[in-house]
Amino acid sequence: MxxxxxxxxxxxxxxxxxxxxxxxxxxxxxxxxxxxxxxxxxxxxxxxxxxxxxxxxxxxxxxxxxxxxxxxxxxxxxxxxxxxxxxxxxxxxxxxxxxxxxxxxxxxxxxxxxxxxxxxxxxxxxxxxxxxxxxxxxxxxxxxxxxxxxxxxxxxxxxxxxxxxxxxxxxxxxxxxxxxIPRLRMPKEAPSRSTLKLAEAILTLLTPAEQQATLRAGLQAVDLGASPGGWSWQLASRGLRVTAIDNGPLAPSALATGLITHQRADGFTWRPKKPVEWMVCDMVEQPSRIAPLMAEWIASGRCRHTIFNLKLPMKRRHEEVERCRALIDQRLRPAGIKYTLRIKHLYHDREEVTCYLTRR
Missing domain, CATH: 3.30.2130.30 (VC0802-like)
Structure with missing residues (x-):
């Protein structure tokens, strides 16, 4: 031995x-x-x-x-x-x-x-x-x-x-x-199984200390492309107050939390009146449109932290992820903004990866 x-x-x-x-x-x-x-x-x-x-x-x-x-x-x-x-x-x-x-x-x-x-x-x-x-x-x-x-x-x-x-x-x-593979149970009250995707992202991409510091009850959050409300519900279940942005409807179980306000608007053009702690986004759109939008929210100070999905093509997925990483860097680095970007293909993801972006 x-x-x-x-x-x-x-x-x-x-x-x-x-x-x-x-x-x-x-x-x-x-x-x-x-x-x-x-x-x-x-x-x-x-x-x-x-x-x-x-x-x-x-x-x-x-x-x-x-x-x-x-x-x-x-x-x-x-x-x-x-x-x-x-x-x-x-x-x-x-x-x-x-x-x-x-x-x-x-x-x-x-x-x-x-x-x-x-x-x-x-x-x-x-x-x-x-x-x-x-x-x-x-x-x-x-x-x-x-x-x-x-x-x-x-x-x-x-x-x-x-x-x-x-x-x-x-x-x-x-x-x-x-x-x-985290063993997560689907909550009965959640509007969709997509809530598990955000739950896994929080567990995987944030440290326990980061979760405790940034996901406190009463903080403000925005969910871009929220319908039917799975991600909004996940944040509301942690006590955050969520503005859900989508032209589509929200499930009654999301609105029943009392912590989610629905605004019918375009996630690409809507802006908050005041900065918020969190912005999350699961819009079905080209990654090359999503990545710059997320970087702009961070650069402009509209939010402090964001979790978002990049819907990848069937081929050359790795190249597309690196392209999006470069787009984010092109917006933040010239502005002198130091940031943390973590990206993971989660168990609950399919043809997408989930990202966490925050200022340092």
């Missing part, structure tokens, strides 16, 4: 994504990892992409050369320490435990994962039964330390019944949820 002072080198980086977005995830991973010598392996609709290093490397060296927290199309990502291709059907626990012990690491948590595909769903049932057994075995061996959050997290990613990928990540660089 390796000593704790000599951690096992990583073989590469595995990125989990929405099935069908492997090309985008691979292109982004290749762009961000240019300082790492390796090759990209992927299959269409597999739900994951693998960067295989030419030579195994220490964890810190990979992190210096690749910030996986910046990846947009990655729901989840981790450094791969081992790939087991021939798990026995009768006793999978023994080889997995032996491999994990050989890393010479202790872990703060165990994340049990599969690709988000139909084949992956077949393995999720097995993991529900097998996971507690593995966790108990690792606890008994002293390898799991949930009381020590600074330790890396252990990932077990099953591809089929015989193949297991084992790796690690730091809490600061990947999703806290297995497979990068």
């Amino acid at each position: 390796l000593s704790v002072n000599q951690p096992h080198p990583a073989l590469g980086v595995l990125v989990q994504c929405r099935p069908g977005f492997e090309t985008d995830a691979a292109q982004e991973l290749l762009t961000e990892s240019r300082r790492l010598a390796g090759r990209i392996d992927t299959r269409n609709n597999s739900g994951f992409v693998y960067l295989a290093l030419d030579v195994p490397a220490p964890h810190d060296e990979i992190r210096r050369r690749l910030d996986i927290s910046r990846l947009i199309f990655a729901r989840q990502a981790f450094q791969v320490l081992a790939i087991i291709d021939d798990l026995p059907e009768r006793d999978r626990l023994t080889p997995l435990k032996q491999a994990i012990q050989s890393f010479g690491e202790r872990f703060s948590a165990l994340l049990l994962e599969t690709p988000d595909t139909n084949d992956g769903k077949e393995q999720s049932g097995f993991l529900k039964r097998f996971g507690p057994l593995l966790q108990e075995s690792l606890n008994q061996a002293g390898l799991l330390r949930p009381d020590t959050p600074h330790l890396p997290r252990l990932h077990l990613f099953l591809v089929g019944s015989r193949q297991a990928w084992i790796g690690i990540s730091l809490p600061s660089e990947s999703s806290p949820w297995p497979m990068g």
Whole structure:
């Protein structure tokens, strides 16, 4: 067994994504990892992409050369320490435990994962039964330390019944949820399922401290393109007072909150009389129109924070995201405005990415 002072080198980086977005995830991973010598392996609709290093490397060296927290199309990502291709059907626990012990690491948590595909769903049932057994075995061996959050997290990613990928990540660089999927329940009162998209964006794109500081009851918000009111309802459920802008109707459940005022107007031309804390936008429009509009709201001081969606084309999604990033920068940087822009392809997103933009 390796000593704790000599951690096992990583073989590469595995990125989990929405099935069908492997090309985008691979292109982004290749762009961000240019300082790492390796090759990209992927299959269409597999739900994951693998960067295989030419030579195994220490964890810190990979992190210096690749910030996986910046990846947009990655729901989840981790450094791969081992790939087991021939798990026995009768006793999978023994080889997995032996491999994990050989890393010479202790872990703060165990994340049990599969690709988000139909084949992956077949393995999720097995993991529900097998996971507690593995966790108990690792606890008994002293390898799991949930009381020590600074330790890396252990990932077990099953591809089929015989193949297991084992790796690690730091809490600061990947999703806290297995497979990068938060388990959110659809509120009965919400006007549409789009409310889950904003709920996930808040959890994913804002830190707990940022959520507490900026989503306080009584603050003013604007929802551009609000109909039927899913995003407005999400903000109102947190106590914010929302002006919902849309020529279309709002659902009665949105108006029933008593915190949402509906104004029939065009989201591109309407302006608030006074600055607001938040502006959110889920309008179905070209990304090249949405991005400059969001930047203008921030630059003009109409809002302090914004969360918005960019509806992407079927092809060249990565290029379109970078184009929109440049449009935002072209408005804010010449004005001397320092800003934070975070972009993520969320679980509840489909052909879009969700962005958080705020002044620093």
